[in-house]
Amino acid sequence: xxxVRSIALGDNTVHLVQRGGASxxxxxxxxxxxxxxTLREALGGDVPEVVVATHGHHDHAGLGxxxxxxxxxxxxxxxxxxxxxxxxxxxxxxxxxxxAWAEGTGAPPETLVHVRERIESRRAAALRxxxxxxxxxxxxxxxxxxxxxxxxxxxxxEGDGEVGGVEIVAAPGHTPGNVVLAIPEEGWLFSGxxxxxxxxxxxxxxxxxxxxxxxxxxxxxxxxxxxxRLAEGGFTRCFPGHGxxxxxxxxxxxxxxxxxxxxxxxxxxxxxxxxxxxVYDLCMRLYPRGTERRFWQxxxxxxxxxxxxxxxxxxxxxxxxWEAR
Numbered sequence: 319x320x321x322v323r324s325i326a327l328g329d330n331t332v333h334l335v336q337r338g339g340a341s342x343x344x345x346x347x348x349x350x351x352x353x354x355x356t357l358r359e360a361l362g363g364d365v366p367e368v369v370v371a372t373h374g375h376h377d378h379a380g381l382g383x384x385x386x387x388x389x390x391x392x393x394x395x396x397x398x399x400x401x402x403x404x405x406x407x408x409x410x411x412x413x414x415x416x417x418a419w420a421e422g423t424g425a426p427p428e429t430l431v432h433v434r435e436r437i438e439s440r441r442a443a444a445l446r447x448x449x450x451x452x453x454x455x456x457x458x459x460x461x462x463x464x465x466x467x468x469x470x471x472x473x474x475x476e477g478d479g480e481v482g483g484v485e486i487v488a489a490p491g492h493t494p495g496n497v498v499l500a501i502p503e504e505g506w507l508f509s510g511x512x513x514x515x516x517x518x519x520x521x522x523x524x525x526x527x528x529x530x531x532x533x534x535x536x537x538x539x540x541x542x543x544x545x546x547r548l549a550e551g552g553f554t555r556c557f558p559g560h561g562x563x564x565x566x567x568x569x570x571x572x573x574x575x576x577x578x579x580x581x582x583x584x585x586x587x588x589x590x591x592x593x594x595x596x597v598y599d600l601c602m603r604l605y606p607r608g609t610e611r612r613f614w615q616x617x618x619x620x621x622x623x624x625x626x627x628x629x630x631x632x633x634x635x636x637x638x639x640w641e642a643r
Contacts, residue, residue, distance in 0.1 A: 320483075320501055324563055325360045327353050328460030330377050333508055333557045334364060337501070340482030343369045344499055344508045345559055346392060349380035349467070350460040351453045357381070366390060368481055372510025373493040374401025376447060376466040377459075378559055383469040391472035393481070395488065395495025397526060404468050405448040407441035411532050415525050419534060422638050423617050424596030436614060484508075489548065491541025492519055494526050498548070505554035507567050512544060515561045518574055520615055521622025538578070538622030539629040545575050578626070585623045586632055589642035596638055597621055 454463025521538035553567035627633035
């Protein structure tokens with residue numbers, strides 16, 4: 319039988335899995351001041367043979383370079399390579415694509431001014447997190463802000479895989495290369511951000527490819543498809559990337575899919591009743607306060623729901639205007 323030790327690091331939780339004499343760590347841990355020392359103390363003398371990052375976000379892969387410096391290899395889904403190898407939004411093509419998407423929502427000029435500022439602010443913050451010797455002081459979810467030194471993963475996982483008797487399952491959506499880990503005979507799922515207690519991650523505006531080949535990644539459509547695949551796994555216990563392990567994993571997956579469905583139905587209902595709309599106009603219909611106060615979160619969420627509806631043939635877009643089908 320496998321043994322699992324769950325270790326809280328600020329708002330994150332990493333899991334040491336030991337099975338059949340082998341050991342692996344699910345997620346590297348976030349790099350806040352004192353995180354590395356806390357993690358090593360919690361592990362005691364147990365050093366994982368490999369660390370598998372569920373995805374390339376800074377709070378799940380931030381200590382990747384530190385692990386490599388100890389001689390422990392770090393694996394990650396192949397499509398997330400760019401998230402670990404370079405700071406976010408350093409590519410001019412990606413910044414231009416982000417701005418072009420915002421413009422394509424139909425947002426007014428005054429909103430786009432703030433969008434440009436937000437993109438530049440995120441780019442600058444990512445650069446500081448990558449290269450600063452000091453920790454940012456804007457810690458909210460962690461004792462300090464996070465650093466994220468870039469690194470090249472030792473192995474890029476393509477599709478499904480296995481390590482130490484633990485399955486690696488491709489679950490794109492939260493990020494393009496997102497993975498989860500599983501021990502099916504135990505009914506255990508190590509979910510990263512794919513399945514969390516009491517919260518559904520927002521679909522992000524993400525891009526894959528390089529330069530002229532850059533294209534937007536329909537996050538929610540992939541996220542929902544990954545959840546549907548996991549729903550067939552018969553999982554009974556979840557070890558998430560945030561919070562305590564919990565039972566009822568199958569029911570939690572069903573609940574997450576139901577909430578996604580309700581949000582999509584609200585979007586489709588608005589298109590049917592009030593007629594075609596741009597993403598921005600649709601957001602203002604459904605969430606006027608949220609759109610004005612949290613443009614990025616609200617529009618990316620509605621865009622995700624439109625993407626999912628489009629993947630089912632239930633909505634379509636033409637010249638920036640969406641309609642129900």
